[in-house]
Amino acid sequence: MADITTTAQANRARSASENPVKRFFRATEIDTRLLGMIGAMLIIWIGFNILSGGLFLTPRNLWNLSVQTASVAVMATGMVLVIVTRNIDLSVGSILGFVGMSMGVLQAELLPQLLGFNHPAIWVVTLLAGILLGAAIGALHGSIIAFLNVPSFIVTLGGLLVWRGATWFVTSGRTVAPMDSTFRLMGGGTEGSIGATASWVVGILACIAIVATIINSRKQRQRFGFPQRPMWAEYFLTAVGCALVLGAIAVVNSYPWPVAIARKYADANGIAWPDGGLFIPHGIAIPVLIAIVVGIVMTFISTRLRFGRYVFAIGGNQEAAELAGIKTRWVTVKIFALMGILCAIAAAISTARLNAATNAQGELDELYTIAAAVIGGTSLGGGMGTIAGAMLGALVMQSLQSGMVLVGIDTPFQRIVVGMVLVVAVWLDTVYRARAK
Amino acid sequence: MTDTRTPLVEMKNVSISFGGIHAVDNASIDLYPGEVVALLGHNGAGKSTLIKILSGAYKRDGGEILINGEPAEINNPRDAKKYGIETIYQTLAVADNVDAAANLYLGRELRTPWGTLDDVAMEAKTREVMGRLNPNFQRFKEPVKALSGGQRQSVAIARAILFNARILIMDEPTAALGPQETAQVGELIKQLKKEGIGIFLISHDIHDVFDLADRVSVMKNGQVVGHARTEDVTKDEVLGMIILGKVPPKAIPGPGAMQTA
Secondary structure, three states, rough: HHHHHHHHHHHHHHHOOOOOOHHHHHOOOOOOOOOOHHHHHHHHHHHHHHHHOOOOOHHHHHHHHHHHHHHHHHHHHHHHHHHHHOOOOOOHHHHHHHHHHHHHHHHHHHHHHHHOOOOOHHHHHHHHHHHHHHHHHHHHHHHHHHOOOHHHHHHHHHHHHHHHHHHHHOOOOOOEEEOOOOHHHHHHHOOOOOOOHHHHHHHHHHHHHHHHHHHHHHHHHOOOOOOOOOOHHHHHHHHHHHHHHHHHHHHHHEEEEOOOHHHHHHHHHHHOOOOOOOOOEOOOHHHHOOOOOHHHHHHHHHHOOHHHHHHHHHHOOOOHHHOOOOOHHHHHHHHHHHHHHHHHHHHHHHHHHHHOOOOOOOHHHHHHHHHHHHHOOOOOOOOOOOOHHHHHHHHHHHHHHHHHHHHOHHHHHHHHHHHHHHHHHHHHHHHHHHOOO | OOOOOOEEEEEEEEEEOOOOEEEEEEEEEEEEEOOOEEEEEEOOHHHHHHHHOOOOOEEEEEEEEEEEEEEEOOOOOOHHHOOOOOEEOOOOOOOOEHEEEHHHHHOOOOEEEEEEEEHHHHHHHHHHHHHHHHOOOOOOOOHHHHHOHHHHHHHHHHOOOOOOOEEEEOOOOOOOHHOOOHHHHHHHHHHHHHHHOEEEEOOOOOOHOOOOOOOEEEEEHHHHEEEEEEEHHHHHHHHHHHHHHOOOOOEEEEOOOOOOO
């Protein structure tokens, strides 16, 4: 008992010596860096909203923003693992192009002959084939890097050219369209959204998951008698998490279908057209849902599985990892294969959204993907980075681009601004890390 | 020394060369349970290379390794660990960016029935082991990068103990440490000895290890100069072995001994 009192006193003494802000962050264990990024993003959002005369922070624009971010966000999650191990992948845009083109040909030209036009299995077969192809290309890159000791920069620079050329070769440069109607749902749009009710269900499930995670982590800490967060911090985190989720759902649910499509839908289903127009909300777009699931799975892989632990250990000290008996070469192969799979998923989103596979698909995406990961706090020195940060980085990049389009900035200036923001963001991060030491 | 017991480790006539340079040439050393053998020599004498062959970091060109009298096939660090050989490197081989628990269990993580990492159980066990080794250690949640040299060394030692090493190799274990921490490591070595663990101490500084070791083996230019029990020789005589290769009367000369007429 005496022991407990002294520790409690010591804790109180330590807390008292800190200012309230520090105490707040210690209690909630919030990553201040991530918070800084969210702050920067809000500034960008509000800034563009003012400059565009209120066009930016509308359900319609935010919904579009989420759809536009999905493809790069999916690839950025894999790029984190690549960069954490001090590698780089310059070929993701070209892999996206090649896998996208292969999936396009498969679903638009080969499978309809075999299975019949609009067969319900076409999209699954296509997607699985694409994922296998992506994994194979990634594993090939990874094997050359790990077993033949060619630097990843060179291997994937070669891949950038090879797979872009291969994309061109598949159809001799011809664009393939249209995509299978079910496959197209992965690209979003009015059809490719899950609607209001399903969105609320997803939101409520997410809230239940948040509460369950917090309770579980508290129980685990209790089991071994580790220090715990104060109760108010637990409630605070739960409330903020649920409010954010439900707020996002409310936003996507207040973006209605365009009038023409709603009218067609009403006619087709025999619904009388009301005077005020028919309000059918979009809800969460399927590509966004895919990206969120990918983000959760990748976070799970990188923090809860042995593979993820090895990735970070290799990034911290490759020699130590090898001496600890980790098969570092195989881990490298697996990382690149995983990157290939994510490229295939991104390719599905991107071809479905465009409703076509072109030979320029995914050009420059490698740079946006790397930029998203780096803006999201992945250190090029290796060993550091989070999946959530990279996805947020992708959202920041996309916000800048869409914002500039809304405000009416010319294309050349858009690139100039994005380039400068990348450099400034990394510089700010360097300053932050130096001070945090 | 007439010992009828089987040695824990016996390295016989081991050689390795890198691009024509004989880093280790026909070297033989042995180690008995509960014994501390100091492997001494100048920088570049071949002691670290020899021991890296035992720990699986290098593959030998010739010679054999016996563990408990049985020939052992050690081709990589995983093989060495199978024989209960744990190594603590002078370069502080820890992954800087993950916490103490992750380092302790690196390569052998505890997992839940679902195959995910059981971080809480690993942290609990880490707290227990570190509490025994270094009761002042409190920074379990921070990456190892944030720790002092001594704290990082205790993480490395805890890692070896955790996996019930029978043979412990310590390469310059105290080189990065302050005097207090060095004393702590000394205490720890005595404790491990009592548990019957055989320990190789590698150092180029004789003062570090003379008081801890039961025997010394001295290397020079990749060859073994000789072996001696520490009670039979003085520090000066051992220094003579290290610097000149001169073998005192009570020591057993090896192939690298200075040829006297």
